[in-house]
Amino acid sequence: MGTLEPCFCSWIWRERIGDSVINRGLIDAMDELRGLDRSVNGGHYPNGYTSYHAKMRPEHHPSIRPLAARILLSAEQFLTTMGLDRSLALRLSLTDLFFNVNGQHSSHARHRHGDSEVSGVYYVKAPADGATIGFTSPLDPLMMASRLDAFEPDSPWTSIHHAHQPQDGDLLLFPSWLLHEVSLQTAAVERRSFGINLSLSRWRDQERETGLHARELVALGGHEQRSLF
Numbered sequence: 001m002g003t004l005e006p007c008f009c010s011w012i013w014r015e016r017i018g019d020s021v022i023n024r025g026l027i028d029a030m031d032e033l034r035g036l037d038r039s040v041n042g043g044h045y046p047n048g049y050t051s052y053h054a055k056m057r058p059e060h061h062p063s064i065r066p067l068a069a070r071i072l073l074s075a076e077q078f079l080t081t082m083g084l085d086r087s088l089a090l091r092l093s094l095t096d097l098f099f100n101v102n103g104q105h106s107s108h109a110r111h112r113h114g115d116s117e118v119s120g121v122y123y124v125k126a127p128a129d130g131a132t133i134g135f136t137s138p139l140d141p142l143m144m145a146s147r148l149d150a151f152e153p154d155s156p157w158t159s160i161h162h163a164h165q166p167q168d169g170d171l172l173l174f175p176s177w178l179l180h181e182v183s184l185q186t187a188a189v190e191r192r193s194f195g196i197n198l199s200l201s202r203w204r205d206q207e208r209e210t211g212l213h214a215r216e217l218v219a220l221g222g223h224e225q226r227s228l229f
């Protein structure tokens with residue numbers, strides 16, 4: 001009798017971390033910061049707005065700061081569940097937190113994120129008839145004529161595409177190399193989200209004081225687990 005050995009899979013972390021009160025505060029903060037955006041690109045995004053090109057750090061806004069801390073906590077749980085070696089005492093940093101407002105006919109082509117280990121999205125406002133986020137297996141261009149339709153459709157070992165219909169308060173985290181895209185939003189609804197990038201690095205002493213949006217991952221057992229929050 002043979003055994004199955006799992007390998008080469010792509011994990012996606014899904015967690016509800018927000019509620020209507022939190023999201024109302026985030027929407028007000030988004031509108032406030034968007035009004036202050038004087039960047040050259042002016043937040044250009046087809047049929048929407050993004051703060052990605054603006055020289056602002058939304059995580060410093062008092063209404064957004066708790067979200068940044070909560071994302072770091074979830075990312076730590078995600079990495080730990082995936083088997084991160086905590087004896088390395090790495091630093092997990094929130095390197096990008098930008099917000100997006102998407103209207104009808106907006107979409108985002110397939111892409112991945114560079115210069116980070118973990119990426120994700122938090123949905124402030126995700127109408128039921130809004131766009132979905134879709135993930136593509138890195139095996140997609142390699143499988144050619146494989147008869148994937150002969151397997152159960154939701155098998156993580158053989159499925160090529162995975163679509164998620166987000167809801168308000170959803171957080172998704174995934175490896176930054178995982179290809180993803182946002183479908184064309186056909187309905188006349190507004191969708192709001194935060195894009196997320198996190199990176200792992202080793203602490204340097206001089207960074208400890210400036211690590212407001214970082215989380216120290218220390219070994220469990222024999223050490224007190226420390227955090228900047």
Ligand SMILES: [Fe+2]
Nearest residue numbers: 111112113180
């Ligand atoms: Fe993305």
